[in-house]
Amino acid sequence: MAQLLQDLVYSFGSCLNCFPGSPTLKINSRSFKILRLLGEGGFSYVYLVQDTATAELFALKKIRCPFGTESVQQAMREVEAYKTFAHTPSIIHSIDYSIASERNDADSKTVYVLLPYYRRGNLQDIINANLVNHTNFPEKELMHLFLGVCKALKYMHTYRAPRGGERMEMGNAKAGEDDVGGSNGRPNRNRAMAAADADDETEQARPLMVEEQVVAPGEQRSWAHRDIKPGNIMIDDSGAQPIIMDLGSVAESPIPITSRSLAIATQDIAAEHSTMPYRAPELFDVKTGTIIDTKVDIWSLGCTLYACLVGKSPFEMRSDETGGTLSMCVLGGDWRFPDEGPRGQKKGKNTVGANSSPESGVISDPIKEVVRKCLKIEPSERPDIDELISMTEQVIDELPNDEA
């Protein structure tokens, strides 16, 4: 709690009003009351905030950029990704964003991104609840959710810039203390952006205009999410639609690894942005002459489906069982279902093995097969997103209806 208060004071500076317990922040002239911390990631804090005028709830992601230009660029890439995929309802979009300078350190900036708030939480929350309550996901329902995630990812993997020529560029915005400029995440730049350009171009624009991404209308450009995991899949308010979030890891695909330095850089980026138990083996040890592509997400989908069934990633599970390191388990493809012995041998038909968690229950064979196909060490042996979608649809057709 002390950390949270300290963090709020530090972050919002003069935006913080003086009433204890109800700090407020303004973004682009809209005022928000900060209600509580929703979550914390490696680079950010996410707060539940309320629009003081409309009482609407939002999630506010605060990304600290203490290392100057480079870290601001990274945060802005995330903001840009929210814009790029704003056209699909199953990928999170941003509502507004702003960039604030730290008072005592001009190089230090904080990027705030206003996001829709998903009150039902994410798949990891459901996994945690299942573990606590000794319950399981109903299989058909789970596979419908999984299909939704695959379809959202298909949009990324086969992205085509909308016709009409939306120009995508790294944003620039006016940084201020009390009322920071921003963008609404839609094609039209808002007035704050325009004001930032007109008023304060030299000061505001420079650090952010280092890179432009222009996608011609209709041009296909493939993207990989690179951090698919249960914690990054929110559930919409209906409870039926998964929403892919946390676009800070999104990267272009394919990336041919043409040099040793690119291999090292790619590996370093993965180490920072792709969560280890869900990270594909080719990102642990990036080799020159290989290609890193969207198959990294297929691996993560396999780990995610397994985690929904069993309670944790297959490699976390195996590493806990054997005491081996996570990376050794991943690189060696060392994992198994709880009711299986080594190399997929069954311990007993439809029984839960000695090493399984009691929550894992019985897993249908067609679902296991989907996991197995995603977890092929060789990326080319994994299905692409279209094949995975067909496979999942077939499994859904084959599965009996969940018991009410």
Ligand SMILES: Nc1ncnc2c1ncn2[C@@H]1O[C@H](COP(=O)(O)OP(=O)(O)OP(=O)(O)O)[C@@H](O)[C@H]1O
């Ligand atoms: N829109 C939202 N609605 C509700 N909760 C959210 C929302 N966005 C984020 N959260 C909560 O905040 C947590 C951290 O968010 P997020 O994953 O975006 O941060 P991150 O720093 O990128 O995390 P990571 O280190 O896992 O990559 C999430 O796991 C979730 O619990």
